[in-house]
Amino acid sequence: xxxxxxxxxxxxxxxxxxxxxxxxxxxxxxxxxxxxxxxxxxxxxxxxxxxxxxxxxxxxxxxxxxxxxxxxxxxxxxxxxxxxxxxxxxxxxxxxxxxxxxxxxxxxxxxxxxxxxxxxxxxxxxxxxxxxxxxxxxxxxxxxxxxxxxxxxxxxxxxxxxxxxxxxxxxxxxxxxxxxxxxxxxxxxxxxxxxxxxxxxxxxxxxxxxxxxxxxxxxxxxxxxxxxxxxxxxxxxxxxxxxxxxxxxxxxxxxxxxxxxxxxxxxxxxxxxxxxxxxxxxxxxxxxxxxxxxxxxxxxxxxxxxxxxxxxxxxxxxxxxxxxxxx
Amino acid sequence: xxxxxxxxxxxxxxxxxxxxxxxxxxxxxxxxxxxxxxxxxxxxxxxxxxxxxxxxxxxxxxxxxxxxxxxxxxxxxxxxxxxxxxxxxxxxxxxxxxxxxxxxxxxxxxxxxxxxxxxxxxxxxxxxxxxxxxxxxxxxxxxxxxxxxxxxxxxxxxxxxxxxxxxxxxxxxxxxxxxxxxxxxxxxxxxxxxxxxxxxxxxxxxxxxxxxxxxxxxxxxxxxxxxxxxxxxxxxxxxxxxxxxxxxxxxxxxxxxxxxxxxxxxxxxxxxxxxxxxxxxxxxxxxxxxxxxxxxxxxxxxxxxxxxxxxxxxxxxxx
Numbered sequence: 001x002x003x004x005x006x007x008x009x010x011x012x013x014x015x016x017x018x019x020x021x022x023x024x025x026x027x028x029x030x031x032x033x034x035x036x037x038x039x040x041x042x043x044x045x046x047x048x049x050x051x052x053x054x055x056x057x058x059x060x061x062x063x064x065x066x067x068x069x070x071x072x073x074x075x076x077x078x079x080x081x082x083x084x085x086x087x088x089x090x091x092x093x094x095x096x097x098x099x100x101x102x103x104x105x106x107x108x109x110x111x112x113x114x115x116x117x118x119x120x121x122x123x124x125x126x127x128x129x130x131x132x133x134x135x136x137x138x139x140x141x142x143x144x145x146x147x148x149x150x151x152x153x154x155x156x157x158x159x160x161x162x163x164x165x166x167x168x169x170x171x172x173x174x175x176x177x178x179x180x181x182x183x184x185x186x187x188x189x190x191x192x193x194x195x196x197x198x199x200x201x202x203x204x205x206x207x208x209x210x211x212x213x214x215x216x217x218x219x220x221x222x223x224x225x226x227x228x229x230x231x232x233x234x235x236x237x238x239x240x241x242x243x244x245x246x247x248x249x250x251x252x253x254x255x256x257x258x259x260x261x262x263x264x265x266x267x268x269x270x271x272x273x274x275x276x277x278x279x280x281x282x283x284x285x286x287x288x289x290x291x292x293x294x295x296x297x298x299x300x301x302x303x304x305x306x307x308x309x310x311x312x313x314x315x316x317x318x319x320x321x322x323x324x325x326x327x
Numbered sequence: 328x329x330x331x332x333x334x335x336x337x338x339x340x341x342x343x344x345x346x347x348x349x350x351x352x353x354x355x356x357x358x359x360x361x362x363x364x365x366x367x368x369x370x371x372x373x374x375x376x377x378x379x380x381x382x383x384x385x386x387x388x389x390x391x392x393x394x395x396x397x398x399x400x401x402x403x404x405x406x407x408x409x410x411x412x413x414x415x416x417x418x419x420x421x422x423x424x425x426x427x428x429x430x431x432x433x434x435x436x437x438x439x440x441x442x443x444x445x446x447x448x449x450x451x452x453x454x455x456x457x458x459x460x461x462x463x464x465x466x467x468x469x470x471x472x473x474x475x476x477x478x479x480x481x482x483x484x485x486x487x488x489x490x491x492x493x494x495x496x497x498x499x500x501x502x503x504x505x506x507x508x509x510x511x512x513x514x515x516x517x518x519x520x521x522x523x524x525x526x527x528x529x530x531x532x533x534x535x536x537x538x539x540x541x542x543x544x545x546x547x548x549x550x551x552x553x554x555x556x557x558x559x560x561x562x563x564x565x566x567x568x569x570x571x572x573x574x575x576x577x578x579x580x581x582x583x584x585x586x587x588x589x590x591x592x593x594x595x596x597x598x599x600x601x602x603x604x605x606x607x608x609x610x611x612x613x614x615x616x617x618x619x620x621x622x623x624x625x626x627x628x629x630x631x632x633x634x635x636x637x638x639x640x641x642x643x644x645x646x
Contacts, residue, residue, distance in 0.1 A: 038468075163338060167345035170622035173580065174587050178606050179353045259474055263588055266476045267603070281477050288480060289487035296484075299477030307472035 039315020045308035053125045061107075062116040064123040064275055068097035068106075069114060099291040109293040112286055117294050121301050124275045128305055131192055131261040136253035138196025140246055143203025148234050148242075150204070151211035162208075169201040177260065178269050188271040191264070195257045203249050210245040214238055244320035251316050255309035262302045277302045332634060339626040346622040347615065351399055354611050360388050361412040361609045386412055399615070408619075409612035411605075418616035421601065426620070429586060429597035431502055432520070435513055436582055439521025440528065445568075447525070448532030453559060455537060463529075471526035475585040479519035479592055486515070496594040516589035523585055524578050531574055535567035542566075569640050576632035580625050 052059060072095045076083065079090045089095045096114035100106050108117035150161040168176070180194035214220065215238065223233050264270050265278030277298040284294030362382035383389045387398075402409060408418035451463040486492060492511050502509045539545065540563050548558045587599035594600075598617055605614040637643050 163342050164345055166338075166342045166626065167349060167622070169580065170342060170625040171346055171349060171618065172587065172602065172621045173584050175602055175606065175618060175621075178603075179350075179357065182358070182606070183353070183356050255472065259472075262474050263476065263584075266474070267588065267591060278474070278476075281474070281480060285480055288484055292481075292484045295477070295480050299474065299480065302477065303469065303473040306474075307468055310468065310472055 036315035036318065038311045039318075042308040042311030042313075042315065045304060046312060049125050049305055049308070050129065052122055053129055056122050056126065060119040060122045062119045064119045065115060066119075067114045068100075068110055068116070069094045070097055099287065102293060108297045109291075111280075111294045112283060112291075117280075117297055120275050120280060121277070121297055124277045124280065124298065124301065125305075127188065127271065127274050127276050128258045128261065128302070130188060131195065132254035132258040132309065134192035135195035135199060135257040135261075136250050138193065139199030139203045139253055139257075140250045142196070142200045143205075143207050143249065144239075144246060146200065147204040147207025148211050148238055151208040152215060152230065152234055152238065161204075165201045165204050168198070173198055173260070174263060174267075177264055178267075181264065181269055186269060186272050188274055191261060191271050195260055198260070199253055199257065203253070206245050206249045207242060210242040211238055214241045217241075247320060248313065248317045251309065251313035255306040255313065258302065258309065259306050328634075328637065331637075332630070335630050335633070339630060342626055343619060343622055347400070347403060347619055348396075350615050350618045351396055354609070354614060355392055355395075357609065359609060361386060361611065362388060364607070364609045403619075408616035411613040412610045413608055413613070418612050421613060422598075422616060422620060425596060425598045425601045425617075427501060428499075428595050429590070429599060431509075432513060432516060432586060432590070432595060432597060433582060435517035436520035436524060436586070439517050440524040440578070440582075443521065444525045444528035444532060448529045448571075449536060449559060449564065451529070452533045452536030452540065464533075467526040467529050470522045473523070475519045475523045476588050476592060478522065479515050479589060482515045482519065494593075499594070499596055512593065512595075516593050516595070520582060520585045520589055524582050527578060527581075528571055528574055532567060532571045535570055536563055539563045539567045569636065572636055572639070573632060576629040579628045583621055583625070 072089060072093055074087065074090055075093050076090050083090055097110055098112050098114045100110040102109045106116050106118065108121060111117055111120070146161060146165070150158045176198050177191075177194045180197060181191055184190045220233060220237050223237050228236075261270060261276070262278030262281070265276040266282045268279075268282065270276050270279055280298035281295045281302075284292065284296075284298065288295060360383065362379050365382070380389065387395065390398075399409075408422075410417045411421055414421065447463050447467070451460045454460045483494070486494065492514075494515070495508055495512055498505070498508055498512075500509045500512075502513075545558060545562055548562045553562075583599070586597065587603060589595070590597045590599040591603055598621065601613065602617045602621070604610070605617060
């Protein structure tokens with residue numbers, strides 16, 4: 001009995017894909033952390049926030065929507081009108097613990113409605129991560145399909161596709177997102193879709209220029225000569241060689257989408273009913289001069305997470321494609 | 328060159344046509360229109376389907392979509408943007424009021440951005456991998472990640488706490504009308520927007536400078552005994568700043584994005600604030616006009632930058 005010759009089934013032009021350059025397994029991860037210290041820091045922060053999201057019910061200390069209150073020392077059962085005018089709370093036996101300064105009980109203080117800010121920041125992590133990964137995935141996958149097709153066929157198709165991409169790019173990004181989000185109700189899913197759509201031009205341009213640089217390569221010509229179909233060439237020969245660009249676009253996109261979600265939430269058009277850091281910065285502005293803590297902590301969380309993804313993206317770009325450095 | 332400009336300009340007009348179509352149909356699929364939004368926000372008693380229908384027919388919103396689209400395009404080729412549903416004034420006159428504010432703020436943002444990015448980029452490259460480089464790069468990483476609305480809010484906290492200066496958001500003076508009040512009003516948004524736009528430029532300038540400083544002609548200049556200052560300003564910077572110019576075209580979209588937020592926060596009656604209002608009011612003609620103006624600025628800034636690049640660097644051949 002002869003064993004089937006599997007080597008013939010392998011694609012004859014196997015080339016080291018970009019992924020192999022960083023390798024896999026714990027050892028190369030360790031190398032990445034040592035060589036790219038900032039990237040390593042970014043990775044650690046991202047993992048930290050991911051763990052926080054998973055364990056949010058354990059580390060949050062309080063329910064995010066629980067309203068803290070206390071006994072009203074000046075409570076009067078039947079206040080007169082002038083007394084009520086002087087202190088509107090006088091008629092209620094308990095008052096909301098609003099705007100408490102950071103303390104051991106409330107690490108980040110409480111907000112206007114007497115809710116624990118620390119707990120709300122913890123629970124806000126989930127939305128940012130979902131938005132970042134989801135929108136970046138949509139943008140990169142759509143950008144991949146559009147970019148490869150556009151660069152592979154060129155000609156009229158490319159010209160028209162690129163003008164459409166230019167149009168989406170020229171459309172003010174925030175307006176585009178606000179419009180799409182309003183078409184349906186502003187749920188997390190719809191915000192992810194809207195942001196992903198808005199990110200297509202960036203992903204498409206990266207993929208297109210990467211595809212242009214490989215489409216004339218000898219292995220692509222060779223594949224064409226032996227009669228490979230266009231689809232086969234695109235999937236088996238072009239795709240593996242633009243993998244680096246895809247990973248770079250994906251990782252850099254995440255930070256940008258988190259920032260964009262925070263912006264539309266700040267403007268009051270974010271996902272409804274979710275705890276969002278952008279929305280927290282906005283509600284914290286109600287009493288900014290006296291009680292800035294909600295804005296300060298929520299904004300710090302946005303900055304830290306976006307910074308972590310940017311650092312990680314930069315490091316991955318340096319490792320995967322040194323030519324793109326500084327772009 | 329001329330042919331290139333003409334070809335690009337024609338393509339840009341085509342792009343603007345796609346933008347116009349996109350905004351038109353996006354507004355069509357939005358739930359509600361100006362008439363329903365008005366009655367909803369007014370919360371009046373006695374609103375009947377008939378009164379909404381009457382308002383719709385006055386505004387022309389009851390015509391078939393294709394007819395509305397045809398009218399829209401026909402008016403557009405005659406540069407007629409229609410009149411705002413809310414103010415009943417022509418979209419052009421609304422633009423005439425809003426654009427100067429946005430240009431003032433945009434100009435100040437670009438000014439702040441470049442006057443930070445250029446010295447910082449040079450310093451960072453010259454002191455590569457030393458303390459100033461680490462500090463400045465750290466600052467850039469922070470500036471790239473911090474949301475503008477947050478940095479602006481934090482700045483407001485300090486201004487209020489220490490009573491640094493008065494921010495008057497009601498007077499809305501232009502820079503040339505009342506320079507001091509206007510500048511105090513623009514100060515925080517211009518720095519918040521400028522710093523946010525700085526990081527990309529600074530990082531690109533740094534990497535370009537590093538590349539140029541390794542070139543033979545810089546070594547030659549050093550060997551000749553030229554002063555370090557002359558080498559950097561005359562030999563290195565001249566060759567490094569051109570690619571930086573190209574990001575200008577890309578940053579314009581970012582700057583417009585932060586302007587929408589900043590105008591909203593500081594009550595600046597510019598294009599961004601008007602855009603925001605017109606979306607929620609469903610003031611269709613105004614929204615369409617504003618989006619087109621922004622898109623026009625973006626595509627033609629990019630063309631301008633590309634042409635300028637070709638003019639300034641003879642090695643670049645435009646085709």
